[in-house]
Amino acid sequence: MDPILEQIYAMTADDCTASARHLMLGGGTRGGPVLVRGEGVRVYDPTGKSYIDCTSQSWAMYLGYANAEINRVVTEHMANLSHVHQGFDTLPRFYLARKLAQLAPGDLNRVSFTVGGGPAIEAAMKIAYKNTQPSRDFVCLYDSYHGTTLGSLGASWVSTRTHGKLHGGSRYLGLTRPFIRVPNPYCYRCPLGMQRGNCGLACARMLRMTLERGIAGNAAGVIVEPIQASGGQIILPSDYLREVRAICDEFSVPLIFDEIQTFGRIGRMFAAEYHGVTPDIIVLGKGFGAGLPLAGIIISDRLDGFQPDAEELHTFANSSVAQVAAAKQIALLEDGLLAHTAHMGEYIRAGVVELQHDFPEIGDIRAAGLHIGVEYVRDPETKAPLTAETKAIRDAALPLGVIFGLGGANANVLKIKPPLIITRAEADDVLSILREAMTQVLRTAAVR
Numbered sequence: 201m202d203p204i205l206e207q208i209y210a211m212t213a214d215d216c217t218a219s220a221r222h223l224m225l226g227g228g229t230r231g232g233p234v235l236v237r238g239e240g241v242r243v244y245d246p247t248g249k250s251y252i253d254c255t256s257q258s259w260a261m262y263l264g265y266a267n268a269e270i271n272r273v274v275t276e277h278m279a280n281l282s283h284v285h286q287g288f289d290t291l292p293r294f295y296l297a298r299k300l301a302q303l304a305p306g307d308l309n310r311v312s313f314t315v316g317g318g319p320a321i322e323a324a325m326k327i328a329y330k331n332t333q334p335s336r337d338f339v340c341l342y343d344s345y346h347g348t349t350l351g352s353l354g355a356s357w358v359s360t361r362t363h364g365k366l367h368g369g370s371r372y373l374g375l376t377r378p379f380i381r382v383p384n385p386y387c388y389r390c391p392l393g394m395q396r397g398n399c400g401l402a403c404a405r406m407l408r409m410t411l412e413r414g415i416a417g418n419a420a421g422v423i424v425e426p427i428q429a430s431g432g433q434i435i436l437p438s439d440y441l442r443e444v445r446a447i448c449d450e451f452s453v454p455l456i457f458d459e460i461q462t463f464g465r466i467g468r469m470f471a472a473e474y475h476g477v478t479p480d481i482i483v484l485g486k487g488f489g490a491g492l493p494l495a496g497i498i499i500s501d502r503l504d505g506f507q508p509d510a511e512e513l514h515t516f517a518n519s520s521v522a523q524v525a526a527a528k529q530i531a532l533l534e535d536g537l538l539a540h541t542a543h544m545g546e547y548i549r550a551g552v553v554e555l556q557h558d559f560p561e562i563g564d565i566r567a568a569g570l571h572i573g574v575e576y577v578r579d580p581e582t583k584a585p586l587t588a589e590t591k592a593i594r595d596a597a598l599p600l601g602v603i604f605g606l607g608g609a610n611a612n613v614l615k616i617k618p619p620l621i622i623t624r625a626e627a628d629d630v631l632s633i634l635r636e637a638m639t640q641v642l643r644t645a646a647v648r
């Protein structure tokens with residue numbers, strides 16, 4: 201082993217504690233294990249204990265840990281090329297851009313790569329802004345999350361009073377830009393107090409009114425996560441998105457789909473396909489790079505795109521290593537992994553429905569492929585959120601060997617978003633540990 205790896209791997213728990221003061225973390229859930237290695241869907245702590253990772257590390261490790269095929273393709277390619285300045289052409293970049301254009305719906309045919317989700321959102325904003333002059337403001341939805349860069353922060357719930365308190369993102373409001381937020385179609389808890397089915401898509405009407413009367417000049421763009429992730433695993437209804445598409449057309453406003461969490465994970469390549477709605481711009485990130493930092497946008501041929509005159513330039517926007525990993529992963533998705541994702545998502549969803557029979561505290565189950573949220577309530581009638589208990593269920597599952605995620609506007613949504621390679625046996629383990637964690641928290645007086 202390389203001496204530097206020997207030194208790193210030999211660090212003790214005391215070394216970690218002593219080193220922690222040299223680190224600043226601006227976010228992320230703490231309290232999980234120190235991770236020393238991973239294999240398949242499992243990560244391991246220094247004691248050798250393993251956990252099935254239903255967070256896929258920020259939902260990004262689609263192929264799990266130490267994936268032999270990704271490791272091989274990356275190692276083979278790195279013997280040839282790695283970092284390349286954006287101004288130089290490479291074969292992986294041509295290959296991946298062409299592949300994405302082939303896969304993307306409609307006339308979304310031009311790709312720009314970048315380094316992460318926030319910068320990709322900003323790239324989409326630049327394109328939308330450029331095509332709507334004179335314009336200034338963007339519209340986004342309640343409970344949305346589009347990143348924490350200065351350009352994207354104002355569109356994320358972290359800059360609001362969600363959960364009844366101001367979050368860290370609100371400290372930078374003087375540096376970032378305001379977004380105009382409209383109610384989201386969170387039909388389980390409609391922000392407008394209406395019922396799905398006889399609401400007349402009131403939230404879409406609010407978008408229309410906002411574009412007409414609530415915004416100065418032309419809107420620069422409407423940005424949505426077709427399935428809101430951080431905000432609570434909320435699957436936007438397809439008829440709502442069709443209406444949003446029509447409204448954007450009516451006002452000539454580019455519609456941006458933030459597919460940073462949906463690409464591949466929902467059992468379809470794009471949420472645009474899942475909903476049957478084609479946006480003007482799709483944003484990719486997270487799992488797109490098969491665990492390597494890679495993000496990008498795909499834009500409609502009708503839009504004026506970037507020109508090579510320094511309007512969008514990043515040192516690491518042309519990582520040929522991440523591009524070959526992404527290309528390999530797309531090949532695997534096409535070769536059965538998408539179908540497996542859809543199948544396993546349905547398997548886990550059905551398993552949670554089973555649990556719901558014994559635990560009426562499971563108020564709502566929202567699943568699209570392996571993009572799954574379980575919303576906990578005190579009782580199904582009042583829908584009062586079970587916030588502390590949801591966190592307790594997440595915490596109880598950890599020593600039992602599963603890492604779940606937590607989110608939602610009331611922090612009462614458990615997220616089950618494992619690597620897409622999860623097997624039935626592993627899914628059974630996740631479900632039985634979830635049952636055990638819920639029993640401990642919801643049925644044991646001492647814990648309640």
Ligand SMILES: Cc1ncc(COP(=O)(O)O)c(C=O)c1O
Pocket residue numbers: 316317318319321345346347348425429430458459460461485486
């Ligand atoms: C839907 C969505 N958009 C944008 C982002 C920001 O991506 P990044 O963290 O890579 O900047 C995230 C990250 O969680 C996300 O979930």
